[in-house]
Amino acid sequence: MKLSKCFFTGVLMFSLAGCSLFGGEEDVVQISPSPTVNNQFPIQQIWRNSTSGNTQIYSLLGPINYDNAIYVASRSGQVKALDVSSGNTIWDINLSQSTLFSSKTALFSGGVSADDNYVYVGSERAVVYALERNSGKVVWEKPVKGEVLARPVSSEDKLIIHTANGVLQGLNRNTGDELWDVSFDVPALSLRGNSTPTIAHGAAIVGDDNGRVDAYFIKDGQLIWQQRISQPTGSTEIAKLNDVDSTPVVEGNLVYAVGYNGNVAALDLSNGQVVWKKQIGSTHSFAVDSHQLFVVDQDDNIQAITKNGGAVDWTQSSLLHRQLTDPVVYQNYIVVGDFEGYLYWLNKDNGEIVAKTQVSSSGLISRPLVVDNKLIVQAKNGDIYAFTKN
Numbered sequence: 001m002k003l004s005k006c007f008f009t010g011v012l013m014f015s016l017a018g019c020s021l022f023g024g025e026e027d028v029v030q031i032s033p034s035p036t037v038n039n040q041f042p043i044q045q046i047w048r049n050s051t052s053g054n055t056q057i058y059s060l061l062g063p064i065n066y067d068n069a070i071y072v073a074s075r076s077g078q079v080k081a082l083d084v085s086s087g088n089t090i091w092d093i094n095l096s097q098s099t100l101f102s103s104k105t106a107l108f109s110g111g112v113s114a115d116d117n118y119v120y121v122g123s124e125r126a127v128v129y130a131l132e133r134n135s136g137k138v139v140w141e142k143p144v145k146g147e148v149l150a151r152p153v154s155s156e157d158k159l160i161i162h163t164a165n166g167v168l169q170g171l172n173r174n175t176g177d178e179l180w181d182v183s184f185d186v187p188a189l190s191l192r193g194n195s196t197p198t199i200a201h202g203a204a205i206v207g208d209d210n211g212r213v214d215a216y217f218i219k220d221g222q223l224i225w226q227q228r229i230s231q232p233t234g235s236t237e238i239a240k241l242n243d244v245d246s247t248p249v250v251e252g253n254l255v256y257a258v259g260y261n262g263n264v265a266a267l268d269l270s271n272g273q274v275v276w277k278k279q280i281g282s283t284h285s286f287a288v289d290s291h292q293l294f295v296v297d298q299d300d301n302i303q304a305i306t307k308n309g310g311a312v313d314w315t316q317s318s319l320l321h322r323q324l325t326d327p328v329v330y331q332n333y334i335v336v337g338d339f340e341g342y343l344y345w346l347n348k349d350n351g352e353i354v355a356k357t358q359v360s361s362s363g364l365i366s367r368p369l370v371v372d373n374k375l376i377v378q379a380k381n382g383d384i385y386a387f388t389k390n
Helices: 005-015
Strands: 002-004 043-050 064-066 069-073 078-083 089-094 108-114 118-123 127-132 138-143 153-155 158-162 167-172 178-183 190-192 198-200 203-207 212-217 223-228 249-251 254-258 264-268 274-278 292-296 302-306 312-316 328-330 333-337 342-347 353-358 369-371 374-378 383-389
Touching: 064 108, 064 369, 069 108, 078 118, 127 158, 153 198, 198 249, 203 254, 212 254, 302 333, 328 369
Parallel strands: 002 190
Antiparallel strands: 043 383, 064 069, 069 078, 078 089, 108 118, 118 127, 127 138, 153 158, 158 167, 167 178, 198 203, 203 212, 212 223, 249 254, 254 264, 264 274, 292 302, 302 312, 328 333, 333 342, 342 353, 369 374, 374 383
16 A cells, blocks of 8 residues: 555644554644745746646656756646757647547656657556657557556666566566566555666666665666665554655765665665665655765755765754655755745755745645756646746
8 A cells, every 4th residue: 555645744744643544643743834035046937838737646747857858747648848948848749548538647657757769757557658759759658567656767778667566677668568577575555656766887776665775687687685774663554664765876886775764874886785874764865966965854854964974964954844845956055845836945055045936836746857057847736947046
């Protein structure tokens, strides 16, 4: 059973004291109000486009960039290519199936990815599509082993898919034909989301729903190593959740990963052994620079952690439980969005919030994208914005 992360940062946040859905008592957790910020610089919106969004559905669909084009998708089945400079539409297709008497939406959920030839998108209907990158023409569509909640990732002639029921699949990227698959153990209860694999030196590095980081050869799906970074603890089902839903970061011979109710850990890429770990739980992927990892933890504290040893340099706690997006590095700032549609700029050196703007009252869930000094944001209602800092 997959539980939406918004369940934890939404319903439970308000008032389930003494009324836990899983037995026992739950503390009342207060959502911090959006802080008042005197902007230290102007933020300019430079273009806007739109897709057919759905504000009632939890979806991490977000923009991706490849070769001066932005690719976006909507839950219903719309996929668009946008010019990164102007925001103008390059091509626009709709993969929902509609007739005079019925309509079947595509239920896109897995995010968009792109390479030199194709744009890929996965769906809750357990289908993956490959589109010709320059025209949007469908090259192939193939059923896979389960819902696709993570971005498909291509490398060489392979496309790696991580499905919600714990299957990692290798497909031929040109045809969609299955080359191999491996299955993870999946607990009865987990968070709704999956780790997007990171490809490094011919291996797919990916988190699973049992608190582990796994490395597999992409040529044949053979296991290289597994390492646990999150251990189930506590007396309630929620306390025992230990998903590793973040996208691992590989730099040099180290893999950085984080687990829910677990740790931020640096692992040796060659064998998975723990180099260091820090007790910080999160479902979010990192933002990184040359010296630090920037982590949004499961309470929405934002922390800067040294890559060398995991020491905490600073913590920003003014945005607690505001359902933050994954962070990104933009110039000398860390940028995150929240459920009310605000974007926040934090000083990278000390965590001070130095600017904010409201993008869309529909809210922000997906990670912002940084391209050519622009910050690209997709709101829940499907609108796409490009901002720059003046």
